[in-house]
Amino acid sequence: MRYTLGELAQMIGGELVGSPDIVITGISGIKEAKEGDITFLANSKYARLMKTTLASAIITSKDVVNSHKPLIKTDNPSLAFAKVVNIFSPYRPEYIEGIHPTVVFGRQCKLGSNLAIGPYVIMENDVEIGDNTKIYGGCYIGHKVTIGKDCLIYPNVVIRDKVEIGNRVIIHSGAVIGSDGFGFAMVKGIQEKIPQIGIVVIEDDVEIGANVTIDRARFDKTLIGKGTKIDNLVQIAHNVVIGENCVIVAQAGISGSTTLGKGVVLAGQAGVVGHITIGEGAIVAAQAGVTKSIPPHTKVSGYPAKPHNIAKRVNAYLQRLPELYEKLNKRIEALEKKLEELEGRIN
Secondary structure (H helix, E strand, O other): OOEEHHHHHHHHOOEEEOOOOOEEOEEOOOOOOOOOEEEEOOOHHHHHHHHOOOOOEEEEEOOOOOOOOOEEEEOOHHHHHHHHHHHHOOOOOOOOOOEOOOOEEOOOOEEOOOOEEOOOOEEOOOOEEOOOOEEOOOOEEOOOOEEOOOOEEOOOOEEOOOOEEOOOOEEOOOOEEEEOOOOEEEEOOEEEEOOOOOEEEEOOOOEEOOOOEEEOOOOOEEEEOOOOEEOOOOEEOOOOEEOOOOEEOOOOEEOOOOEEOOOOEEOOOOEEOOOOEEOOOOEEOOOOEEOOOEOOOOEEEOOOOEEHHHHHHHHHHHHOHHHHHHHHHHHHHHHHHHHHHHHHHHO
16 A cells, blocks of 8 residues: 555645655554654654654654654644554454344343344343444343443443443443442441442443443442543542543542543542542643542642642652762761860860
8 A cells, every 4th residue: 555645644634844755655653664654753752763763754743843854744643643544554343243142131121223242141121222332242231221322342341230321432341330339337346338329320432441440329320421531440439420531541540429520631540539529621640649639720740649840849859868868967977076076175
């Protein structure tokens, strides 16, 4: 497959800097690229690689000025490169078709048209599934679950009773939606289980990664807002409310009854205590421990999490502690020596 650089720039709506006649025959990462490939640069801290890459052209952001390589400048290099990848190597997944004879249906299930349900799926009573939804083998769908249209549920997903799932939702293997919230009360030295009688609501266009766990509410609902994307191995506790278009990265944990506003980003291994609010557009850096509410459009990091510019200063001071400790020791030794001399004179 061959395209000229001019053709690719037109296809992705980019601004071409360089000859439109350069022939592109492949795609690759900026380090691995060879002559004839097109690559991309989305992060300015890797700009030095533009000088060493063998790629014939680079997709970049519009703020890149100097380059000895032909460029296609775009507003979003990652998205533009993804389009080019699809041009050279279109992704056409092979989905299951039809309803396998081993599927177990409960009573009064309501099934939409053009469904695909794999082997050994179990559906309890009163399940509703919308048109064009695909459910791979080994899944369990509990009583009174509703699943919307055009959803994709990969193998071995568990969806417990009364969970409500919107349209175009993707759930990856091993996810458990609607398990009991973690609620116990100590009574006479024994942990007594507190009933968890709420539900989970997953709104439209949500994607849930592999082995994610989302607990049902103690009362009312645990809510995942429209368009939110959840990475693998995330724990979301009971009564958590996540706003629209949030990003929750791998191994993050959100404690019960916490609310995330629209567009919040929780980076990898971030931990959030319960009963707080993280404001709209806030960013929580990787491995941060959030112990109190965060205002909107604030970036925090560290433990306990604090505004990122302060956390960086604190970390810088911590890194210098050994050096400062040695200097302090030397000054103390010098002062002690002078003190001894002064005491000797006085005596």
